[in-house]
Amino acid sequence: MKLEDLRKIRERASKELSLRKGDARVKVVVGMGTSGIAAGARDVMATFLDEIATRNLADVMVTQTGERGLASSEPVVEVHVEGEPTVVYGLMTADRVRRVVVEHLVNGNPVTDFVIEVRT
């Protein structure tokens, strides 16, 4: 092993530790209350995680939260981008998640069709 090799290992391995750093640019919060889960939030969460991994978006953190009360719009997802208003999406599905990942997380344009609330 040379010094460059060590640094390569570090680059690869530090992704493993990224969860413990908490320095994400984007935070995706999936509502995982009982009604959220019943409406398919598990699938929504899994799709987020898969898409983020596939696209190697190291600065995105996915976490979950409880019920916010708007059961008819579940699954609900909040997207916090550093320095921007929080966008809340409703009635999320795996397909919708894929669009949000590409258009909002990668390109920075919220998908207005799915937005139910914007909080500043």
Place this chain on the structure above:
Amino acid sequence: MRRRLDVLVCSGAACVSSHSAEVRAALAEAIEQRGLADEVRLVETGCMGPCELGPVLLVYPDGAFYIRVSPNDAVEIVEEHFLKGRPVRRLLWETPEARRIVEEKKLLPFFEKQCKIVLSNCGEIDPENIEEYIAAGGYEALGVAVSERTPQELIETIVASGLRGRGGAGFPTGLKWRFVAGEDDPVKYVVCNADEGDPGAFMDRSLLEGDPHSVLEGMAIAAYAVGAAHGYVYVRAEYPLAIKRLTRAIDQARRHGLLGNNVFETGFSFDVDVRIGAGAFVCGEETALIASIQGERGVPRTRPPYPSTAGVFGRPTLINNAETWGNIRHIIRNGAEWFAAIGIPESPGTKVFALSGKVKNTGLVEVPMGTTLRELVEGIGGGVPDGKALKAVQTGGPSGGCIPANALDTPIDYESLKSLGAIMGSGGVIVMDEDNCMVNIAKYFLEFTCDESCGKCVPCRAGTRQMLEILERITEGEGRPDDLERLQTLGETVAKTSLCGLGQSAPNPVLSTLVHFGDEYRAHIEEGCCPAKVCTALIRYEIVDEACKACDQCRRVCPVEAISGTAGTPPYRLDPEPCIRCGRCAEVCPFGAIRTATGAEEEHNVKAGGS
């Protein structure tokens, strides 16, 4: 990769003792059952610090900190928190603050006031996974050292940093390196002293358990700097978990080409072996440790020659304490100026302490040098529990001394502690409250050193025994008027004439308590009174007539039938003659009607509920 939660399960020895392994297994099962295995990862880490609250869990990225988790809580945590995102608040540390902590990622006061350098990885990475250590910047310092620096540059960096030995004596580390580097011998050794033997101390153990690679990296850098090709880590057999993780770390480092031949393909070779000691306190002394490494009986010898000239197998040997080794990589990476700016000029850097005794938050803490004892004990430690008054702080274990409460604003550094008759020592800090008898504490520590004396030199072997006999008779109420003077003279003689550090420092607990708590000794001798009501020979149990409800519980538990009475007809009677002062009656009395008393009878008014 679908992972979204890292659950750090503290697997330091204290949490293991409180069944963290069962908690981990129960969590793993619950995670599996709910199909979260891809998303949640369990990581076993080294000691996180607050051992009192174990088993503890830290959940990332939200930073929820769970305490006193039992295997039965696993399902609830997994279902509510990991699945639904609702941290189980009843298990979070400092429940009223839980929301704030979770939402603002604020640190608990216990962590907020610390400065973790040596322990930066402890409780944060998996100590059995070298890649996590590398991800956290591990082995970069070694790589840079052997590829881009000369040995001379490295030694000068350590000298300039002002780092001093963390084993307790505080000898400048850089000078040691310079001495060994200056020896003209083709074979040299580096040694890690992890023979931590003080009662109440677990700094080295936690470092080896939580971040073994940091010690190995420090040793490898030194080996390159002083020209050694082989190293030993001397660790006691009482630390099986540390030995296991260290052995695994050595193995992984070898496989990655970070130990062994041709490290970083620079031609530099260095390998490490573990030497397991049987747990003799004297083997923490460097010459005894060297003898033990060589397979001989662990006894010290006179110095000089110092180990830097003639150490392991007669070769020049660089010995540093485990915590000292843990500092090296940080100094090499961040520079001498960075390190020198932490702490205070004469004692730069941080120090790891094992907080124990009568303090709310016991555990492992790291603070900058120069922090006051008050900040350590009352700030980080949370003060004395149950509203009791702090009486003294003992630093440095059996080699150290007791610092009275009125000196709590003393900054923690080698010289300040020494001026109070205590020492920095390796970092054990035992807090004592009003219920601790200082004579008894001194006796306890002296019993330890007397027991651990190797017997080679007379002052230590016979002197500590004599001192112990005097302390025994004082605590038994048979102290003689000239005993304090005798203790003082004996203590000073043992300190001056013993061969090694064990004997030289053994009288410290006695001498320091004589200075600061002389009145307590005199109360034992002159009044037959133990003010803290600890020494059984000097206390008696009494029934407070007006508080006694004649419930009969005390009579039933008394093993010597010293209590008599008829249920329903108070008061009961306690006969002091047969009483062996075991205290069972006071423990079971629901009305606080049994109290302890000491000294002459007429001085103490019987008060209901008093103790």
